[in-house]
Amino acid sequence: MRFELEPHHRNTKDDDLIADLRRVGNELGKASVTIDEYNDGGIYHATTLTRRFGSWFEALERAGLEKTRNLNISNEELFENLVEVWMKLGSQPKYNTLGKAISRYSSGTYEKRFGSWRGALEAFVKWANDGVAQQNEVRPQSPRRRTPRSPNLRQRAVVLMRDGATCRMCGASPNTGARMHVDHIVPWNKGGETVIENLQVLCEKCNVGKSDVEI
Numbered sequence: 545m546r547f548e549l550e551p552h553h554r555n556t557k558d559d560d561l562i563a564d565l566r567r568v569g570n571e572l573g574k575a576s577v578t579i580d581e582y583n584d585g586g587i588y589h590a591t592t593l594t595r596r597f598g599s600w601f602e603a604l605e606r607a608g609l610e611k612t613r614n615l616n617i618s619n620e621e622l623f624e625n626l627v628e629v630w631m632k633l634g635s636q637p638k639y640n641t642l643g644k645a646i647s648r649y650s651s652g653t654y655e656k657r658f659g660s661w662r663g664a665l666e667a668f669v670k671w672a673n674d675g676v677a678q679q680n681e682v683r684p685q686s687p688r689r690r691t692p693r694s695p696n697l698r699q700r701a702v703v704l705m706r707d708g709a710t711c712r713m714c715g716a717s718p719n720t721g722a723r724m725h726v727d728h729i730v731p732w733n734k735g736g737e738t739v740i741e742n743l744q745v746l747c748e749k750c751n752v753g754k755s756d757v758e759i
Protein backbone atom coordinates (compact mmCIF):
# COMPACT_ATOMS: atom_id res chain seq x y z
CA MET A 545 0.00 0.00 0.00
CA ARG A 546 1.26 3.46 -0.85
CA PHE A 547 0.47 6.47 1.29
CA GLU A 548 1.09 8.86 -1.54
CA LEU A 549 3.02 9.22 -4.72
CA GLU A 550 6.76 9.32 -4.42
CA PRO A 551 7.54 12.95 -5.19
CA HIS A 552 11.20 12.47 -5.99
CA HIS A 553 12.68 10.31 -8.73
CA ARG A 554 9.24 9.41 -10.03
CA ASN A 555 10.51 9.90 -13.56
CA THR A 556 13.85 8.21 -13.07
CA LYS A 557 14.24 5.31 -15.47
CA ASP A 558 14.30 1.77 -14.11
CA ASP A 559 17.72 1.28 -15.71
CA ASP A 560 19.17 4.25 -13.85
CA LEU A 561 17.93 2.94 -10.50
CA ILE A 562 19.36 -0.51 -11.21
CA ALA A 563 22.65 0.94 -12.48
CA ASP A 564 23.06 2.87 -9.25
CA LEU A 565 22.36 -0.24 -7.19
CA ARG A 566 25.04 -2.12 -9.16
CA ARG A 567 27.47 0.74 -8.67
CA VAL A 568 27.03 0.58 -4.89
CA GLY A 569 27.61 -3.18 -5.04
CA ASN A 570 30.79 -2.67 -7.07
CA GLU A 571 32.10 0.01 -4.76
CA LEU A 572 31.50 -2.18 -1.74
CA GLY A 573 33.07 -5.11 -3.58
CA LYS A 574 30.17 -7.26 -2.46
CA ALA A 575 27.88 -9.72 -4.23
CA SER A 576 24.85 -8.19 -2.57
CA VAL A 577 23.74 -4.89 -1.07
CA THR A 578 21.55 -4.38 1.99
CA ILE A 579 19.03 -1.57 2.25
CA ASP A 580 21.15 0.20 4.84
CA GLU A 581 24.25 -0.07 2.63
CA TYR A 582 22.32 1.32 -0.29
CA ASN A 583 20.97 4.24 1.70
CA ASP A 584 24.53 5.07 2.76
CA GLY A 585 26.03 4.92 -0.73
CA GLY A 586 23.20 5.27 -3.21
CA ILE A 587 22.00 8.32 -5.09
CA TYR A 588 18.38 7.41 -4.42
CA HIS A 589 16.60 6.12 -1.32
CA ALA A 590 16.08 2.37 -1.06
CA THR A 591 12.35 3.03 -0.69
CA THR A 592 12.31 4.42 -4.23
CA LEU A 593 13.68 1.11 -5.49
CA THR A 594 11.46 -1.12 -3.37
CA ARG A 595 8.40 0.79 -4.52
CA ARG A 596 9.43 0.72 -8.15
CA PHE A 597 10.30 -2.95 -8.29
CA GLY A 598 7.92 -4.26 -5.64
CA SER A 599 10.57 -5.38 -3.16
CA TRP A 600 14.25 -5.13 -2.34
CA PHE A 601 14.58 -8.76 -3.37
CA GLU A 602 13.27 -7.93 -6.85
CA ALA A 603 15.59 -4.91 -7.21
CA LEU A 604 18.59 -7.10 -6.33
CA GLU A 605 17.48 -9.70 -8.85
CA ARG A 606 17.24 -7.12 -11.62
CA ALA A 607 20.66 -5.79 -10.76
CA GLY A 608 22.09 -9.30 -10.97
CA LEU A 609 23.06 -9.17 -7.33
CA GLU A 610 22.64 -11.99 -4.86
CA LYS A 611 19.34 -12.06 -3.09
CA THR A 612 20.00 -11.90 0.60
CA ARG A 613 16.67 -10.63 1.76
CA ASN A 614 15.73 -13.71 3.69
CA LEU A 615 19.10 -13.91 5.37
CA ASN A 616 19.69 -10.28 5.94
CA ILE A 617 16.55 -8.22 6.22
CA SER A 618 17.46 -4.84 7.62
CA ASN A 619 15.66 -3.47 10.64
CA GLU A 620 14.54 -0.60 8.47
CA GLU A 621 12.83 -2.98 6.05
CA LEU A 622 11.06 -4.69 8.94
CA PHE A 623 9.91 -1.34 10.29
CA GLU A 624 8.76 -0.14 6.87
CA ASN A 625 6.68 -3.27 6.57
CA LEU A 626 5.13 -2.55 9.99
CA VAL A 627 4.08 0.92 8.84
CA GLU A 628 2.42 -0.62 5.81
CA VAL A 629 0.65 -3.26 7.91
CA TRP A 630 -0.45 -0.60 10.39
CA MET A 631 -2.00 1.40 7.56
CA LYS A 632 -3.82 -1.64 6.25
CA LEU A 633 -5.14 -2.68 9.64
CA GLY A 634 -5.96 0.79 10.86
CA SER A 635 -4.64 -0.12 14.30
CA GLN A 636 -1.52 -1.37 16.03
CA PRO A 637 -0.55 -4.74 14.53
CA LYS A 638 -0.83 -7.65 16.91
CA TYR A 639 1.25 -10.82 16.89
CA ASN A 640 -1.59 -12.85 15.43
CA THR A 641 -2.61 -10.29 12.80
CA LEU A 642 0.61 -10.51 10.78
CA GLY A 643 -0.79 -12.89 8.20
CA LYS A 644 0.71 -13.43 4.78
CA ALA A 645 -2.02 -11.42 3.08
CA ILE A 646 -1.01 -8.17 4.75
CA SER A 647 2.61 -8.60 5.84
CA ARG A 648 5.79 -9.42 3.95
CA TYR A 649 7.34 -10.91 7.08
CA SER A 650 5.97 -13.22 9.73
CA SER A 651 5.57 -12.42 13.41
CA GLY A 652 8.27 -15.01 14.01
CA THR A 653 10.79 -12.97 12.00
CA TYR A 654 10.19 -10.01 14.30
CA GLU A 655 10.32 -12.20 17.36
CA LYS A 656 13.70 -13.63 16.37
CA ARG A 657 15.18 -10.24 15.57
CA PHE A 658 13.93 -8.35 18.63
CA GLY A 659 13.50 -11.11 21.19
CA SER A 660 9.73 -10.74 21.43
CA TRP A 661 6.82 -9.14 19.66
CA ARG A 662 6.66 -6.46 22.35
CA GLY A 663 10.38 -5.82 21.84
CA ALA A 664 9.79 -5.41 18.11
CA LEU A 665 7.07 -2.81 18.70
CA GLU A 666 9.25 -0.95 21.19
CA ALA A 667 12.14 -0.88 18.70
CA PHE A 668 9.74 0.31 16.02
CA VAL A 669 8.49 3.20 18.16
CA LYS A 670 12.06 4.18 19.02
CA TRP A 671 13.07 4.06 15.33
CA ALA A 672 10.15 6.29 14.37
CA ASN A 673 10.73 8.79 17.18
CA ASP A 674 14.50 8.94 16.62
CA GLY A 675 13.84 9.68 12.96
CA VAL A 676 11.61 12.56 13.89
CA ALA A 677 14.28 13.97 16.19
CA GLN A 678 16.80 13.74 13.33
CA GLN A 679 14.34 15.41 11.01
CA ASN A 680 14.11 18.38 13.34
CA GLU A 681 17.87 18.76 13.10
CA VAL A 682 17.88 18.86 9.32
CA ARG A 683 19.91 21.79 8.09
CA PRO A 684 18.16 24.41 6.02
CA GLN A 685 17.71 23.36 2.40
CA SER A 686 17.09 26.92 1.40
CA PRO A 687 16.87 30.18 3.33
CA ARG A 688 13.09 30.02 3.34
CA ARG A 689 12.55 26.28 3.52
CA ARG A 690 13.60 24.15 6.45
CA THR A 691 12.18 20.72 5.64
CA PRO A 692 11.71 18.50 2.57
CA ARG A 693 8.22 18.38 1.12
CA SER A 694 7.49 14.72 1.61
CA PRO A 695 7.18 13.25 5.11
CA ASN A 696 9.61 10.39 5.56
CA LEU A 697 8.47 6.98 6.62
CA ARG A 698 9.35 7.53 10.27
CA GLN A 699 7.29 10.70 10.41
CA ARG A 700 4.40 8.85 8.83
CA ALA A 701 4.74 6.13 11.45
CA VAL A 702 4.62 8.66 14.29
CA VAL A 703 1.62 10.49 12.82
CA LEU A 704 -0.07 7.17 12.29
CA MET A 705 0.49 6.16 15.91
CA ARG A 706 -0.77 9.52 17.11
CA ASP A 707 -3.86 9.72 14.87
CA GLY A 708 -4.58 6.00 14.90
CA ALA A 709 -4.98 5.64 11.13
CA THR A 710 -8.29 7.41 11.44
CA CYS A 711 -9.21 10.35 9.23
CA ARG A 712 -9.10 13.49 11.35
CA MET A 713 -11.88 15.06 9.31
CA CYS A 714 -14.48 12.32 8.92
CA GLY A 715 -13.31 9.43 11.11
CA ALA A 716 -12.92 6.94 8.24
CA SER A 717 -10.33 4.21 8.67
CA PRO A 718 -8.93 1.27 6.68
CA ASN A 719 -11.46 -0.88 8.56
CA THR A 720 -14.20 0.88 6.61
CA GLY A 721 -12.32 0.52 3.35
CA ALA A 722 -10.74 3.99 3.29
CA ARG A 723 -7.28 4.67 1.91
CA MET A 724 -5.24 6.84 4.22
CA HIS A 725 -2.91 9.73 3.43
CA VAL A 726 -0.48 11.64 5.59
CA ASP A 727 -1.22 15.26 4.81
CA HIS A 728 0.10 18.71 5.71
CA ILE A 729 -2.27 20.77 7.91
CA VAL A 730 -0.78 24.02 6.63
CA PRO A 731 0.06 23.09 3.01
CA TRP A 732 3.74 22.85 2.20
CA ASN A 733 3.33 25.21 -0.73
CA LYS A 734 1.87 27.77 1.67
CA GLY A 735 4.83 27.63 3.98
CA GLY A 736 3.79 24.69 6.17
CA GLU A 737 6.79 22.62 7.22
CA THR A 738 7.05 18.85 7.11
CA VAL A 739 7.08 18.40 10.89
CA ILE A 740 4.94 16.14 13.05
CA GLU A 741 2.95 19.06 14.43
CA ASN A 742 1.92 20.03 10.90
CA LEU A 743 0.99 16.53 9.69
CA GLN A 744 -2.28 14.65 10.04
CA VAL A 745 -3.94 11.47 8.83
CA LEU A 746 -6.74 12.04 6.33
CA CYS A 747 -8.66 9.60 4.20
CA GLU A 748 -8.19 9.89 0.46
CA LYS A 749 -11.66 11.34 0.00
CA CYS A 750 -11.18 14.20 2.49
CA ASN A 751 -7.65 14.87 1.27
CA VAL A 752 -8.71 15.17 -2.34
CA GLY A 753 -11.71 17.25 -1.28
CA LYS A 754 -9.46 19.93 0.17
CA SER A 755 -8.84 22.91 -2.07
CA ASP A 756 -5.08 22.60 -1.61
CA VAL A 757 -4.71 19.09 -2.92
CA GLU A 758 -1.47 17.38 -2.11
CA ILE A 759 -0.53 14.04 -3.49
Ligand SMILES: [Zn+2]
Nearest residue numbers: 711714747750
Ligand atom coordinates in the same frame (compact mmCIF):
# COMPACT_ATOMS: atom_id res chain seq x y z
ZN1 LIG B 1 -12.04 11.58 5.74
